[in-house]
Amino acid sequence: MDAIGRRTLAGVSLPDTPIVGRAIEYARQRCEPYLFNHVVRSWLFAARIGQLQNVEHDAEVVAVGTLLHDITLNEHFAGPRRFEVEGADLARTFVRDGGFDERRAQLIWDSVALNSTPSIGLYKEAEVALCTAGICLDVVGLQYKLIPSTEMARIVGEFPRLGMKRRMTRCFCQIANVSRETTYDNFARDFGERFVPGYRAPSAVDSVMNAPFQE
Structure with missing residues (x-):
């Protein structure tokens, strides 16, 4: 350059x-x-x-x-x-x-x-x-x-x-609350599990076990 x-x-x-x-x-x-x-x-x-x-x-x-x-x-x-x-x-x-x-x-x-x-x-x-x-x-x-x-x-x-810790936490909780399908494989999941009532992300284990194959 x-x-x-x-x-x-x-x-x-x-x-x-x-x-x-x-x-x-x-x-x-x-x-x-x-x-x-x-x-x-x-x-x-x-x-x-x-x-x-x-x-x-x-x-x-x-x-x-x-x-x-x-x-x-x-x-x-x-x-x-x-x-x-x-x-x-x-x-x-x-x-x-x-x-x-x-x-x-x-x-x-x-x-x-x-x-x-x-x-x-x-x-x-x-x-x-x-x-x-x-x-x-x-x-x-x-x-x-x-x-x-x-x-x-x-x-x-x-x-x-x-106040970054507090402000970022609110952003991540918003994501976990309204867009939780984007959080199951990343750090935002932790904020959902810690702070968002009723939050439950899909499990990667379930995804593997429910894949449409016999074995």
Whole structure:
């Protein structure tokens, strides 16, 4: 990729290109303030992990993938597919319209679709793995100690969490309540089982045992 401009945000050196700027504004429009801060922190964490570990990667892909990974996560989401897949399609269209070729657009799709599936995302291409790592750091603290404490404090100070645990829980419970068919094989199931009265996801065991074959 050709040399690109740089910007500094919360002390982190980041790519500064037209599509990154558009992704920031798109995320700002689509996300509530707490969620916008989350996607920005995820970007900052992903960038710093890449820098600290000397991971060669496409910085624009990581930027856009993290910034757009939660554009469908809200308390009104109603499917019909997993919110990550719905978001991945929107993000891929966004970058195609912005001039990304199909390889880079697919990296964006994978980064968004797999953002809550680290058991897969962390082992894919560097860009997908970094997006996943930055997002998981902000949500569950994965590799928390990798970021120096002073840098962590500055990032969280400039982009505060604004009750993220509580607000995200409400979103996941909404999904489990109204779109539970999208939750049976992913983390949203845990929120349904913990917080949503009457929630019962289909069992993979039942699916295997009830497959239309004799054996």
